[in-house]
Amino acid sequence: MKKNRIRLFKPALSNKEIFEIKKVFSKSWVGYGPKVKSFEKMWSKFFKVKHAVGVNSCTAALHTALAVNKFKKGKKVLVPAISFSASAAVVIYCGLTPVFVDINKDDLNMNFEDLKRKFSKDCVAIIPVHFGGHPCHMEKIIPWAKKKRLTVIEDCAETCGGIYKGKKLGTWGDYGCFSFEEKKIMTTGDGGMIVTNDEKKIKNLRSFSFHGWDKDPLLRHKKSLSKSSGKINHWDYDIKELGFKYNMNDLMASIGISQFKQINWLNNSRSNLIKLYMTQLRNCKNIKFTFPYELRNASYWMLSIRCKKRDQLIKYLRKHGIASSVHLKPLPLLTVYKKYKSKIPNALKTWKELVSLPLFPELKKTEVKYITNIVKKFDQNFKNFKK
Ligand SMILES: Cc1ncc(COP(=O)(O)O)c(C=O)c1O
Structure with a gap:
């Protein structure tokens, strides 16, 4: 490719x-x-x-x-x-x-x-x-x-x-x-x-x-x-x-x-791509899906995975020309919201593992396969990526 x-x-x-x-x-x-x-x-x-x-x-x-x-x-x-x-x-x-x-x-x-x-x-x-x-x-x-x-x-x-x-x-x-x-x-x-x-x-x-x-x-x-x-x-x-x-x-x-x-097509094409991501990544040991995706009648916007070496994965994806991001930092960590601090242990733990992968209606299946192959390579060599 x-x-x-x-x-x-x-x-x-x-x-x-x-x-x-x-x-x-x-x-x-x-x-x-x-x-x-x-x-x-x-x-x-x-x-x-x-x-x-x-x-x-x-x-x-x-x-x-x-x-x-x-x-x-x-x-x-x-x-x-x-x-x-x-x-x-x-x-x-x-x-x-x-x-x-x-x-x-x-x-x-x-x-x-x-x-x-x-x-x-x-x-x-x-x-x-x-x-x-x-x-x-x-x-x-x-x-x-x-x-x-x-x-x-x-x-x-x-x-x-x-x-x-x-x-x-x-x-x-x-x-x-x-x-x-x-x-x-x-x-x-x-x-x-x-x-x-x-x-x-x-x-x-x-x-x-x-x-x-x-x-x-x-x-x-x-x-x-x-x-x-x-x-x-x-x-x-x-x-x-x-x-x-x-x-x-x-x-x-x-x-x-x-x-x-075109709302049905916009939703269905994303759902179909999520299904493909899930099939491709099903055997990964160190990659989990952020949501228990329920694809019937769904309107998902984001393809989100969790990985304990989040920053290393993001770097690896970037090296291979794949954009990714983190959605999102817990709000009480942002300066203007610090004063509203609250006990949020799940949020503070989870966000450190979040990675969003490409998802949009015109994303090609071949592109999802390319992305997931890179993620799989990362997963297979997981222990070699230093934190
Ligand atoms: C959960 C959530 N709420 C509100 C907004 C704000 O939307 P808008 O950019 O249309 O103001 C966003 C946008 O990213 C969002 O993700």
């Missing part, structure tokens, strides 16, 4: 996206507009929820979902010890305190027993993260959270369309927040979506994502051209509460519409 350089992630983009982009270009309307509305409609239909709100990142989605609940400053939010920093940052944006919950030994998700231990009467919400696309134990978390009157914000940044115990991820909690950042299951460059059935908060969710306006800017525009304006000035609006500039635009939505039409 010729000299490889294999990326870790790569969005699957083609003429299908160009076709949708051309449509918005031809209308000269790339900002917030009808495409965002169509994209949101596709989402609420697919997820069978009352509302979907397009935003410009999952960070914005999480922040918005938490902020509209207006929790008293200083209250606490339960967050997994291993996640992307945004899952905890939004808690601090809202003047709340993150409480880090340890992870399970056999995946990277919140440990239910530790969740119960870390709960205190100051806790107001919980952000379960389906890390790498592996579902959290929602069948335990939801009834418990309900009993404790906690708002549940599912961080679905790393999954899209996965079904767990017959229910779509993102619809178990009060809000489901998704990411369309370039490396994710599907992309709009950057972008995000909130799905919810919360009728009481929907007005505020939309308003918060557009500066706090009490009018939908698209409706305002439409009224500016309608023949009967009535007594109300179409241009008028008020801001009763401060919001953010978090809205999605039509350019993003046009890419999203095309990507979303």
Whole structure:
């Protein structure tokens, strides 16, 4: 095989996206507009929820979902010890305190027993993260959270369309927040979506994502051209509460519409590649899979393995032109989160062994075979690699 350089992630983009982009270009309307509305409609239909709100990142989605609940400053939010920093940052944006919950030994998700231990009467919400696309134990978390009157914000940044115990991820909690950042299951460059059935908060969710306006800017525009304006000035609006500039635009939505039409293929191709990785690496003595991958109805984003000589393996992969990474460092190890220190023994042990390998829909089977042969060579010569 010729000299490889294999990326870790790569969005699957083609003429299908160009076709949708051309449509918005031809209308000269790339900002917030009808495409965002169509994209949101596709989402609420697919997820069978009352509302979907397009935003410009999952960070914005999480922040918005938490902020509209207006929790008293200083209250606490339960967050997994291993996640992307945004899952905890939004808690601090809202003047709340993150409480880090340890992870399970056999995946990277919140440990239910530790969740119960870390709960205190100051806790107001919980952000379960389906890390790498592996579902959290929602069948335990939801009834418990309900009993404790906690708002549940599912961080679905790393999954899209996965079904767990017959229910779509993102619809178990009060809000489901998704990411369309370039490396994710599907992309709009950057972008995000909130799905919810919360009728009481929907007005505020939309308003918060557009500066706090009490009018939908698209409706305002439409009224500016309608023949009967009535007594109300179409241009008028008020801001009763401060919001953010978090809205999605039509350019993003046009890419999203095309990507979303391909969601089954995006998920299935990743699942098939994971299956191949698992077959190829099944006899390795020193390599274990991070998750007990369940590939039926799955939406996995990450191919993650564990290896006691993690840094040596990463170096070896790099030497052979294979990109890899570590997802992720426990949050309490990062400088800004140190003051929220918490007992998280599983997270502190596990993360030192994590290695992510290339996974994206257009990764070729021959490339997976090349990667796994290199990993197998490392495994066979394990004792010769010095720590
Ligand atoms: C678990 C998790 N939450 C939140 C985010 C933030 O997503 P975005 O980049 O769309 O803001 C990410 C992105 O990597 C993530 O992995």
